[in-house]
Amino acid sequence: MTPRLSRRAFLGAFMGASGAALVGCGGEGDGDSGxxxxxxxxxxxxxxxxxxxxxxxxxxxxxxxxxxxxxxxxxxxxxxxxxxxxxxxxxxxxxxxxxxxxxxxxxxxxxxxxxxxxxxxxxxxxxxxxxxxxxxxxxxxxxxxxxxxxxxxxxxREDVADAEIKNYQDRIERVRSRHGENLRESVAVVGIATDGTITDLSHTPTIPGVTVEDLGATVVRFTTDPEAPADPDAAAAALAEADRILVSSDDPELEPDYLVDHPFLGQLPAVRTGRVIVTADVSYGSVHTALETVAQFDELLRR
Missing domain, CATH: 3.40.50.1980 (Nitrogenase molybdenum iron protein domain)
Structure with missing residues (x-):
């Protein structure tokens, strides 16, 4: 186990040698805390x-x-x-x-x-x-x-973690029950970076990728994994087959109108018919982002 570097020991070492490399100056014991x-x-x-x-x-x-x-x-x-x-x-x-x-x-x-x-x-x-x-x-x-x-x-804290996961699973089941027919139609998940880069967020372990898998949704994919760069022509051809699209953007100012004017996203049937939702970045996180993603899919499946 690496000994913990105390605040006093660290600052003493740091201030004592300007520009010197960081070294440990004594660890704090765990004590007899039981x-x-x-x-x-x-x-x-x-x-x-x-x-x-x-x-x-x-x-x-x-x-x-x-x-x-x-x-x-x-x-x-x-x-x-x-x-x-x-x-x-x-x-x-x-x-x-x-x-x-x-x-x-x-x-x-x-x-x-x-x-x-x-x-x-x-x-x-x-x-x-x-x-x-x-x-x-x-x-x-x-x-x-x-x-x-x-x-x-x-x-x-296994019980706490289990309760949070169960709450998510209950939400998933409610959405599945509410939108069983619509889940047979296809969905796609598109990530848009501030520089305009397009990514496919339908793969695990992204939050949307896990969510669509748990929902049992029919998914349209346009890359082999979430890190793979998307070819615009291949993405356009694949996304044209999607009945609904969830767009996750790390640009907090992104407006839905942006999609209409996009070189190829604006031409997609799902975008032109309004079966699309734009949300803030939900690519990674934990249970809170997962619950938000479920809520976004719940809304998308109503369209």
């Missing part, structure tokens, strides 16, 4: 001892990591993104931290637990992160339900 207060778990990052009742949690990514922390009822002290979607129930007064991750800032926050998407990058899992507090990794390749259940299990 078996009920901590748990030693094995994660893809190794074995780590975590508090079962954390008081200051940092969620490194405001999508998956933050939503998991909130769903499990954890007290969030900070998160590293300025953009929080309106359907995410942010509680308290957590601090919006810098991105890429700033270790000095994290030490100042003094978390006792960090939840972080398991991608080695300055924006997520930096080499020094585990010196600040115990880190529980979120698998970016797994469906959101798996990540929520896994983190919940490590923290002894």
């Amino acid at each position: 078996a009920a207060s901590t748990a030693t778990v094995t994660t893809p990052l190794g074995t780590v001892t975590v508090p079962l009742d954390p008081q200051r949690v940092v969620a490194v990514d405001s999508r998956q990591d933050l939503e998991i922390a909130l769903a499990l009822g954890l007290p969030v002290a900070g998160y590293t993104s300025p953009l929080i979607r309106p359907w995410v129930p942010l509680r308290g007064d957590p601090e919006s931290l810098r991105s890429p991750v700033n270790i000095v800032e994290l030490v100042r926050i003094d978390p006792d637990l960090i939840i972080c998407t398991n991608i080695e990058s300055p924006f997520w899992l930096t080499p020094e992160l585990r010196s600040v507090a115990p880190v529980l990794p979120v698998d970016p390749r797994a469906p959101w339900q798996t990540n929520l259940a896994t983190i919940g299990g490590w923290l002894g």
Whole structure:
């Protein structure tokens, strides 16, 4: 287990040598707090001892990591993104931290637990992160339900995770019951980036990809995976067969009229007949974004 770097030890080392490399200057012991207060778990990052009742949690990514922390009822002290979607129930007064991750800032926050998407990058899992507090990794390749259940299990909150997943499943069943006939018609999920790039979000583990799979919808796809670049001609030909289209955009200012004027999206039958919905970015997240996506499909299937 990597020893936790205390705030005092870190700042002493950092201030004592300007420009020097970050080094650990003594760890904090776990203390004799009893078996009920901590748990030693094995994660893809190794074995780590975590508090079962954390008081200051940092969620490194405001999508998956933050939503998991909130769903499990954890007290969030900070998160590293300025953009929080309106359907995410942010509680308290957590601090919006810098991105890429700033270790000095994290030490100042003094978390006792960090939840972080398991991608080695300055924006997520930096080499020094585990010196600040115990880190529980979120698998970016797994469906959101798996990540929520896994983190919940490590923290002894399986019941909370199970209840959140069941609530989602109940919503799925209601939509299936309400729109059984329309689910036989085809749907497509298009991601539009601020630079105009088109992606196919109908693949798992994206939130829409998991949702259409759980709904049992007939899906029109135009790429082999969500990371694959879309060829405009191939996308146009495939999407022309879609009865309905859900458009997810990371541009908060995107208006539905944008689709009408788009070089090929505006020519699609689903767009021309109004069987399309434009929503803010729902590509990744956890249960809150999943519930929002179910609600968007519920509305789309009424059209």
